[in-house]
Amino acid sequence: MKDYSNDPVLSKLKFIERSDLLRVINGTYIAERFFGKSCSWFSQKLTNQIKNGKPCEFTKDELQTLSNALHTIALELQDLADELV
DSSP states (O other): OOOOTTOTTGGGOGGGGOHHHHHHSOHHHHIIIIISOOHHHHHHHHHTOEETTEEOOOOHHHHHHHHHHHHHHHHHHHHHHHHHO
């Protein structure tokens, strides 16, 4: 897996280093529900792909949105798990 530790934005996305979580989290779902964007947009940002000669990066606001999205999903999963017992 690519090392993002030197990237000022991507280094904050520690879940990138956890391939087990990437198999669980659906990028299309997050892109559409929380950003109103496509899966390819999310993937380009997440992997820091080069587009029009520049690396795609999450803005500070997008990082906050992503953080909020992950917290929301975590709470929803916790609620669902609590309902099962």
